[in-house]
Amino acid sequence: MTTLFIAPGACSLASHIAVHELGLPIQIEKVALRTPDSPIHAINPLGRVPALQLDDGTVLTENSAILPFLADQVPGTPLFAPAGSAERGQIQGWLGYLAAEVHTASFRPLNRPERYSADESAHTGIREQARIQLFKAFEHIERHLEGRQWLVGERFTLADIYLGVFATWLTRLGAPFDGLDNVTRLRQKWLERPAVQEALRDEGLLK
Ligand SMILES: N[C@@H](CCC(=O)N[C@@H](CS)C(=O)NCC(=O)O)C(=O)O
Known part of the structure; x- marks a missing residue:
């Protein structure tokens, strides 16, 4: 199976x-x-x-x-779009952005600074910089969501499923992440879904 x-x-x-x-x-x-x-x-x-x-x-x-x-x-x-459609490309663009910019480039150094320096005294600096990178990555999403409920095509797609996970991780981080109103709204709508x-x-x- x-x-x-x-x-x-x-x-x-x-x-x-x-x-x-x-x-x-x-x-x-x-x-x-x-x-x-x-x-x-x-x-x-x-x-x-x-x-x-x-x-x-x-x-x-x-x-x-x-x-x-x-x-x-x-x-x-x-949740997705037909092969060859621009919407499919947009959804895949967000999947790539979330995997690369949000997860790997920002959350990973924030949560696992030891993977970036064996020198423990460097970890606080790595975390601080990762928080800044993470906020910038989310500011881009926040601006994109202005006047939109979901990332692509005004419907819930794979891109929103993936974004909802990272938006949930943000809730542990406090300010300034709690000021991302459009991201917060999307996370609340995501949470309402039975799946x-x-x-x-x-x-x-x-x-
Ligand atoms: N961007 C990939 C990354 C996969 C990934 O890093 N998964 C983490 C959990 S969030 C993991 O398994 N970490 C264990 C490890 O790296 O040892 C994805 O979304 O599939």
């Missing part, structure tokens, strides 16, 4: 939500991260989630690949 490997509260929540949004018969398997004996190492050599193992053993990694793959299992889903609530409940993040 096709299996999605996730870790509660990690970025794999995006692919997990998409499974529920699309109603796909995919098994969800929770794994531990950053532990050498976690089963994730046998699936993804990087030891990272999400990882999607297909029936024939093929493994897909990265939300930016898994989300489109899942949506393509349900042709015509409003989001179901995935959060499965991950033990919602009662």
